[in-house]
Amino acid sequence: MRPLALLLCLCLAACSQEPAEEPPRFGEGVNVGMEIPEGLQPGSNEMLRSPVEAAPDLEVIVSDVIIPPGATVPAHSHPGEEFAYVIEGSAVHVEEGKPDLDVAAGQSFVIPPNAVHAPRGGPEGARAIVFRVHRKGQPERIPAGE
Secondary structure (H helix, E strand, C coil): CCHHHHHHHHHHHHHHCCCCCCCECCCCCCCCCCCCCCCCCCCEEEEEEEEEEEEEEEEEEEEEEEECCEEEECCECCCCEEEEEEEEEEEEEEEECCCCEECCCCCEEECCCCCCEEEEEEEEEEEEEEEEEECCCCCCEEEEEC
């Protein structure tokens, strides 16, 4: 086959292939792959925000966090400590300066204040109960780079 004809065949073959699928975006109507309780959606669903009686300058935020399969939560941090307990599925906890941590249902981990992290849902997605403690009046999360 002539080089020009071969090049034309390769170009046609490449153009006729389906475009590569983009990975799911966090919280954008993605099929989560697990049953989501009524009233919740992919992302961080705040369930409770309350002052701490023993420490009036602190507050607690409890969230039900749902990460779709393969989706990555945009990099962010929190102004206080974060305590996570995975109740369903699996995820990879990706935190700047630390090795990736694979977590699955029944496991828990702690994220220190101001640690930039971007968790990624495992093959079946993940659901976790997340408990945060920080000073009252601070934002719940801070996008990375701000």
